[in-house]
Amino acid sequence: MTSVRGQGERDLSCLSQQYKSTKNVHSGLEPDILEVMVVERQMLDKTERLLDICKHPQYAKLAKQQELLLQQTTETEKDTRRHSYPLLSDSIARLGVDAGDDGHVY
Structure with a gap:
């Protein structure tokens, strides 16, 4: 199709x-x-x-599958980002750098 x-x-x-x-x-x-x-x-x-x-119904089915796949890909990307940021925080903590409440690194 x-x-x-x-x-x-x-x-x-x-x-x-x-x-x-x-x-x-x-x-x-x-x-x-x-x-x-x-x-x-x-x-x-x-x-x-x-x-x-x-x-055509077949096309509608394919379009729905493609939409679901795109949605899953987006969710996977979000999860990947969510998991990679804690690793960054751990790396900064190991270096002995502390981020203050105001967002500046001290």
């Missing part, structure tokens, strides 16, 4: 670039309106296809 979505997004990006180039005025000439309309239609078709993919 995600590879299809990724391909769709790349196609849409290419079409977007093509659309921008057809909208640009070249050598003082107006762009061909039919060419612009064709590219707009292709962009609309690709967008509708991406929306259909995103609505």
Whole structure:
């Protein structure tokens, strides 16, 4: 599912670039309106296809799994930071440095 979505997004990006180039005025000439309309239609078709993919139940399941994985990763990072700070405090204590209540190290 995600590879299809990724391909769709790349196609849409290419079409977007093509659309921008057809909208640009070249050598003082107006762009061909039919060419612009064709590219707009292709962009609309690709967008509708991406929306259909995103609505698919399989995609929703994958998106939920990805969200849970991201949440777990964030929690793991927080735990890692929480555990690494006490080690830093222990290292400072071993050096005989004392941090005062005001946050300055004495």
